[in-house]
Amino acid sequence: MRVQRFLLVVDSISTWCGKAFSWLIILLTVGVCVEVFKRYILNAPTAWSFDADYMTYGVLFMMCGAYTLAQDGHVRGDFLYSSMRPRTQAALDLVLYLIFFLPGITALSYAGWDFAHASWVIREHVNDTADGPPLYHFKAIIPIAGTFVLLQGLAEIIRCVICLKTGEWPERLKDAEEIDVVEEQLAHSEYVDEESRQRAIEQAHSIDEAARQRGLGDRAEAATARGEPKGDRK
Amino acid sequence: MSEPALGLTMLALIVVVIMMGFPTAFTLMGLGMFFGFFALYDPSQPWTQNHIFDLMVQRTYGAMTNDTLISIPLFVLMGYVMERGALVDKMFYSVQLAFRRVPASLAVATLIICTFWGIASGLVGAVVVLMGVIAFNPMLKAGYDVRLASGVITAGGTLGILIPPSVMIIVYAAVAGQSVVKLYASAMFPGFFLSFLYLIYIIGWALINPKIAPPLPESATTVPVPEWVPKFQQAYSRNMLYSLFAAVAAPAKALKIEAGGIRIGYGMLLKNLTAALFPLALTAVTFWGIWWYVVIHPQASVDHDTPVAAVVHKSPAAPAAASKPQARVDEKPRELGIGETTPSTSSTKSEGLEELGTPELLKEGPAAPAEAGPAPEFYIWFWISAAVTALLLAYYYWKLEAEQFEVLKLLSSSTMPLGILTIVVLAVILFGITTATESAAVGAAGAFLLAIQAKTLNWQRVKESVFLTAKTTAMVCWLFVGSALFSAVFALLGGQQLVEQWVLGFHLTPVQFMILSQAIIFVLGWPLEWTEIIVIFVPIFLPLLHHFNIDPILWGTLVFVNLQAAFLSPPVAMSAFYLKGVAPKHVTLNQIFAGMMPYMLVVILCMIIMYLWPGMTLWLPNYLYGG
Numbered sequence: 001m002r003v004q005r006f007l008l009v010v011d012s013i014s015t016w017c018g019k020a021f022s023w024l025i026i027l028l029t030v031g032v033c034v035e036v037f038k039r040y041i042l043n044a045p046t047a048w049s050f051d052a053d054y055m056t057y058g059v060l061f062m063m064c065g066a067y068t069l070a071q072d073g074h075v076r077g078d079f080l081y082s083s084m085r086p087r088t089q090a091a092l093d094l095v096l097y098l099i100f101f102l103p104g105i106t107a108l109s110y111a112g113w114d115f116a117h118a119s120w121v122i123r124e125h126v127n128d129t130a131d132g133p134p135l136y137h138f139k140a141i142i143p144i145a146g147t148f149v150l151l152q153g154l155a156e157i158i159r160c161v162i163c164l165k166t167g168e169w170p171e172r173l174k175d176a177e178e179i180d181v182v183e184e185q186l187a188h189s190e191y192v193d194e195e196s197r198q199r200a201i202e203q204a205h206s207i208d209e210a211a212r213q214r215g216l217g218d219r220a221e222a223a224t225a226r227g228e229p230k231g232d233r234k
Numbered sequence: 235m236s237e238p239a240l241g242l243t244m245l246a247l248i249v250v251v252i253m254m255g256f257p258t259a260f261t262l263m264g265l266g267m268f269f270g271f272f273a274l275y276d277p278s279q280p281w282t283q284n285h286i287f288d289l290m291v292q293r294t295y296g297a298m299t300n301d302t303l304i305s306i307p308l309f310v311l312m313g314y315v316m317e318r319g320a321l322v323d324k325m326f327y328s329v330q331l332a333f334r335r336v337p338a339s340l341a342v343a344t345l346i347i348c349t350f351w352g353i354a355s356g357l358v359g360a361v362v363v364l365m366g367v368i369a370f371n372p373m374l375k376a377g378y379d380v381r382l383a384s385g386v387i388t389a390g391g392t393l394g395i396l397i398p399p400s401v402m403i404i405v406y407a408a409v410a411g412q413s414v415v416k417l418y419a420s421a422m423f424p425g426f427f428l429s430f431l432y433l434i435y436i437i438g439w440a441l442i443n444p445k446i447a448p449p450l451p452e453s454a455t456t457v458p459v460p461e462w463v464p465k466f467q468q469a470y471s472r473n474m475l476y477s478l479f480a481a482v483a484a485p486a487k488a489l490k491i492e493a494g495g496i497r498i499g500y501g502m503l504l505k506n507l508t509a510a511l512f513p514l515a516l517t518a519v520t521f522w523g524i525w526w527y528v529v530i531h532p533q534a535s536v537d538h539d540t541p542v543a544a545v546v547h548k549s550p551a552a553p554a555a556a557s558k559p560q561a562r563v564d565e566k567p568r569e570l571g572i573g574e575t576t577p578s579t580s581s582t583k584s585e586g587l588e589e590l591g592t593p594e595l596l597k598e599g600p601a602a603p604a605e606a607g608p609a610p611e612f613y614i615w616f617w618i619s620a621a622v623t624a625l626l627l628a629y630y631y632w633k634l635e636a637e638q639f640e641v642l643k644l645l646s647s648s649t650m651p652l653g654i655l656t657i658v659v660l661a662v663i664l665f666g667i668t669t670a671t672e673s674a675a676v677g678a679a680g681a682f683l684l685a686i687q688a689k690t691l692n693w694q695r696v697k698e699s700v701f702l703t704a705k706t707t708a709m710v711c712w713l714f715v716g717s718a719l720f721s722a723v724f725a726l727l728g729g730q731q732l733v734e735q736w737v738l739g740f741h742l743t744p745v746q747f748m749i750l751s752q753a754i755i756f757v758l759g760w761p762l763e764w765t766e767i768i769v770i771f772v773p774i775f776l777p778l779l780h781h782f783n784i785d786p787i788l789w790g791t792l793v794f795v796n797l798q799a800a801f802l803s804p805p806v807a808m809s810a811f812y813l814k815g816v817a818p819k820h821v822t823l824n825q826i827f828a829g830m831m832p833y834m835l836v837v838i839l840c841m842i843i844m845y846l847w848p849g850m851t852l853w854l855p856n857y858l859y860g861g
Contacts, residue, residue, distance in 0.1 A: 022704030025307050032308070032675030036668060050301075053671070058298030060307060064708035073705040074257035075713060079761035079806070081255020089255070096256040100264025107267055108294065111287035115295070142294055176698035181317050181360045182367075184695065189323040192368055200367040200816055207815030208359060211808050 003158060004170070010155035011070050011173050014148060018067020024060040028053060048133045051126050055138045062145035066152040071175050082213040090163035097157050105153060109146030116140040179208040237273060241729020244269045248720070248770065258766055259709075262716030266290075270723040286723075293718040297711055301671070302408040307707040308674030309399050312659075312681045314699040317360070319685025320652045322351065323368050328644035334455040338440035338447035340376060341386045342433065344369040348390025349429045350649065352397040353656040358801065362391035362809045366816035376454070379446035380821055382439065385829030388809040389432055389836075392801045395764060396794050397425040398660060399674065405710060405768050406790050409717075410776055414670040415663055419855040420791045422664070427850065428795060428840045435836055457637040462498060465491045467636060474639040475631045478507040510639065512646045517627060521620055527665050528612060651688065655680045664858060710765060717769040730777060737778055744782040748789070748845065751775050752796050759800020767797065791851045792841055799837035802830050 032053055039045040068074055081089060119136040126132025163169050182204040186197045244265060251261045270286035297303065330343040344365060351361055365387045373383040395402050398418040407414040440447040463474075469487045470477030481488040481503050491498050634642075659677035662668055668676070685691035724730055742750065755775075758767050772793065779786050801807055804827035814823050844851055 018704060018708075019701055022700050025311050025700055025703050025707075029308060029311065029675050029678045032672055033679050036672045036676060040668070054299050054301065054304055057304045057307060060704065061707045061711035062294075062298060064704040065712050068705045068708040068712070069257070071705060073709050074259050075709055075763055075765050076255045076257050077252035077762055077766060078255050080253055084255075092254050093256060096251065096254065096261070096264075100251075100256065101260045104260060104263035104267050107287055108263070108290055110282075111291040112294070114287070115291045138298075139295070141298070142291060176701045178702060179360055179363070180698065182363050184318055185322050185364055186367060189368075191323045191327045196367055196371055196816075200363065203815065204363060207363060207812060210815055211359060211811035214806060214808060214811055 003162065007155050007158055007162075007170060010151055014066035014070040014152045014155075015173050015175065017148060018064045018070070021060060021063035022067070024056050028056045028060065031056065047129050047131070048126075051129075051133050055133075058138065059141050062141050063148070065145055066148035069149060069152045069156065071172060078212055079214070085167075086163055086169055087167055090160040090169070094157060094160035094164065097153060097160065101153050101156075102150075105146055105150045109143045109150060112139075112142030112146050116143055177205070177208075179204045238728040238732040240269060240272065241724055241727035241732060244720075244724060244727065245729060245733075245774075252766060252770075253761065258770075259712040259716040262713070262720040262770070263290075266716070266719035266723045269727060270719070273723060273727050289722060290719055293722060294715050297715045297718055300408055300714075302404060302414055303711055303714060305414065305671040305674040306401055306404050306710055307703055308671065308678050309401060309404065310706050311699060311703040312399075312674065312678040314702050315678065315681040315685055315691075315695075316652060316655075317351075318695045318699060319681060319688055319690045321648060321688065321690065322347065322364055324644075324648040325350070325652075326365075326368050328641065328648045331455070331457055331641045332645055334450065336437065337444070337449075338378070338382070338436050339450065340369060340373045340378065341382055341436045341440070341447060344373070344386050345390050345429065345432055345436065348387070348393055349397065349426070350652060350656075352390075352394035352425075353399070353652075353660075358391050358394065358809055359812050361394060362387060362812040363816055365391060366813050370813065370817060372454075374818065374821075376450055377448045380825045381829035382436070382446050383829070384810075384813055384817070384821065384826040385831075385833050386432070386436060388807065388813055388826065388830050389802060389833035390429075391809050391812075392798050393425070393429060395801075396421065396428070396798055398422060399663070399670075399677070400794075401706075401710065402764050402768060402794060402797075403790075404670070405714070405765065406772065406793070408714065409768060409773055410786050410790060412786055412790065413859075415666065416787055416855040416859055417790060418660070418670070419664050419858055420787050420851045421794055422660075422854055423850050424791055424795055424840065424844055427843075428798065428837065431836050431840055432833065435832065457640045459636045459640050462491055463636045463639070466498070472635055473632070474634045474636065475510050478503065478510055482507055506643075509643045509646055510634070512642065512650070513630065514627060516650075517623055521616075521623070523661065525616065528616075531665075651684045655684055664854070666858060713765055713769050717773070720770070721773050730774070733774060734778060734781070738781060742782070744784055747778070747782045748784060748792075751778075751789070752792060752841070755793055755796055756800045756803075759797050760803065760806040764797050768793075785848075785852065787855060788844075788848050788851050792844060795837060795841050795844065799834050799841070802834045802837065804830060 031049065035046060035049040035053075081092070084092075116136065116139040119139045122136075124135045124139070126135050159170050183201045186192060186201055189197060248261065248265055251265070252258055267286055267290060270289060271281075271284055274285045274289070275281075276284070326343060326347050329346050330340060333339045333342050333346075336342050347369075348361060348365060370383055370387055374380065394400070398421050400421075403417045403421055404414055406412070407417050466481070466488060467474070467477060469491060470480045482500075485500055485503060488498050488503060489500070655677065659673050659680070662676070663670055663673045682691065682696075685695075721730075737747070755767060755771065758771055772790075775789075776786060779789055801809065804810065807827075807830060810823060810826045810830060813826055814821070817826070
């Protein structure tokens with residue numbers, strides 16, 4: 001039970017942190033738009049705006065790495081993987097986490113620490129432009145993001161172990177998914193009849209899952225089968 | 235083991251490990267680090283000081299400051315907001331009404347919506363599921379052939395990854411060190427051409443064999459006309475444009491009309507008149523835009539630049555001149571994620587015509603304006619097309635009666651906002667007025683405004699779009715970090731050179747190489763996603779293009795189209811399974827696959843045409859940004 005608790009805490013940390021940093025996209029959009037207005041309309045460009053833009057972008061994607069991992073959002077070659085049984089998946093994942101993920105991300109955090117430290121000591125500034133903005137905070141993101149990803153990676157390893165024991169993947173936190181757009185588009189549709197609408201909304205997730213398995217393996221059948229009675233009940 | 239052999243082992247291992255389904259970004263990072271560790275091992279230093287760690291962090295930092303990838307989150311956000319903001323079922327309904335007299339009208343409408351939707355979003359799954367619900371069942375009910383119906387949805391659904399602004403193109407630009415705007419310009423015509431070929435195929439098939447797409451029943455094609463319109467027509471004239479003008483001028487008769495509990499107000503008349511004038515305004519703006527870009531814009535920048543150049547000579551601190559170096563800094567190619575590809579100086583040159591003009595103008599002085607003018611043929615063609623369009627418009631307005639008017643109103647409320655935003659975003663990028671990043675940001679902001687205007691935006695959806703954007707960006711960019719390290723180590727070990735020598739050893743002709751490389755990518759497209767193909771496997775081919783004198787822009791565009799075919803090929807195409815999920819039970823997977831096959835052949839035909847006639851791909855980038 002304590003292991004479950006650890007999983008939940010780590011997942012929440014990664015998700016919360018990733019969600020907090022994902023709002024930087026709004027900052028980036030507004031920042032670039034303001035700069036477009038200033039440069040093209042007022043003819044008064046800002047010297048540091050480009051630096052600010054790529055820093056926003058860099059922090060955004062680095063800090064969301066752990067969040068994406070917590071939501072299983074990093075792209076996988078899931079052609080064969082998705083049709084395997086959960087135990088096989090967990091065994092493969094566990095081995096690969098131990099031999100690729102842990103050394104790789106540990107090295108990234110360690111090397112990033114050196115890199116950021118060197119920059120921090122000299123209080124490095126951007127030197128492309130005169131009076132460039134400070135750079136050392138930005139470089140410090142590498143070890144910080146690395147540590148978050150490493151922490152989430154440990155949680156993923158525990159997930160694999162649990163799955164090996166129980167034969168089922170522990171649940172992930174619920175979050176926005178791409179396929180949700182089906183529900184949003186259809187919920188208030190005036191031109192699609194009620195029945196097919198409801199069916200599509202309810203089955204969207206299992207359809208997504210089945211399509212990723214491309215009809216291979218019995219899980220695909222099971223997913224479609226699970227979807228059907230739900231539709232009939234309505 | 236020799237170093238190049240290590241490199242090849244690395245390549246073989248990556249294929250195996252990717253197939254095992256581990257997150258690819260970390261696979262690349264781990265493999266790159268291990269092989270790099272051995273490659274850079276120096277016994278005289280402690281292992282913790284191995285240079286692989288420096289390389290790793292440098293590559294990560296390179297991805298964090300990459301000036302091409304920065305537009306990814308912005309375009310992705312724009313896509314997610316549009317996808318949630320635009321009402322796709324309303325769009326389908328109005329487009330279907332507009333094309334109700336065309337053979338196989340439902341299929342044509344599906345294709346058009348998919349093309350439009352493709353501009354907004356790059357997601358295959360969601361499009362296919364949505365169109366499956368909105369269009370597939372109506373098509374089957376109308377008696378359409380199952381193969382026709384399923385083919386058009388699956389083929390249309392995959393168009394999204396090709397038609398700009400697509401994330402795939404940005405990632406290719408970052409990997410190949412090409413300019414994003416040039417690639418957008420080159421993918422423009424092939425993308426719409428492919429969609430056009432699909433259209434010809436559908437209409438052609440329906441004309442040859444009308445049984446596969448029986449005409450719709452009367453009930454499905456009648457346009458709902460509100461009660462006030464016929465009365466309004468009686469009061470003035472059958473022609474809606476004329477009557478609206480008349481009513482605005484002399485509203486007495488119109489204001490007396492009362493039908494279905496609605497009283498006509500003066501505001502309502504004006505609103506309807508604006509809607510009726512919409513096509514005219516759209517045409518006028520388009521033609522004015524072309525005229526401005528070709529005739530006025532070059533001269534204005536000449537006039538504008540010459541004084542600036544003079545100022546630069548006198549005092550470098552002049553405020554007007556200050557903007558130029560700033561723009562330069564922005565375009566300055568940052569360290570590329572993948573070092574051994576060609577440096578992206580081309581992006582510096584191509585981002586804006588104005589900047590290109592400056593140095594030459596400094597030398598040439600007043601002689602420049604004469605050369606800056608367009609070719610004389612341009613004027614002929616411009617006026618001919620303007621005249622033809624004007625005639626068509628006149629005919630359209632002549633025939634504008636109640637039904638047609640209602641269709642126009644539906645179209646302008648559902649399709650136009652999305653259409654206008656995407657056209658503006660694309661035009662701004664393509665004409666080199668702003669950089670890709672800037673137009674992406676403006677596009678994202680515009681998408682928000684549109685969604686607010688359509689009243690489809692709420693807090694929940696904003697949150698979802700932001701979080702999805704964050705996840706997609708992190709996925710693509712972490713993959714890029716991993717692959718940057720991987721390909722650096724691969725090149726360091728000499729694996730890249732070995733592959734090059736090996737391929738050159740076959741003494742292939744450029745055509746053979748082209749076919750071979752595209753065939754390999756096609757096969758890779760079965761099990762893998764486009765992200766993995768573009769980021770891991772494309773860099774291996776890129777240095778070879780130079781040996782065979784193949785333009786990386788043309789080759790890249792062919793890859794984009796090629797992946798369309800790969801994603802349509804049975805039995806691995808994901809879109810078929812998405813469609814199967816929403817289809818009625820009697821539709822089998824084999825019927826869907828059979829429906830997809832012809833579209834795959836159309837894609838291959840499109841690739842052959844693109845290869846035989848490279849002008850279609852390369853004309854627009856060359857015209858806009860020079861050779």
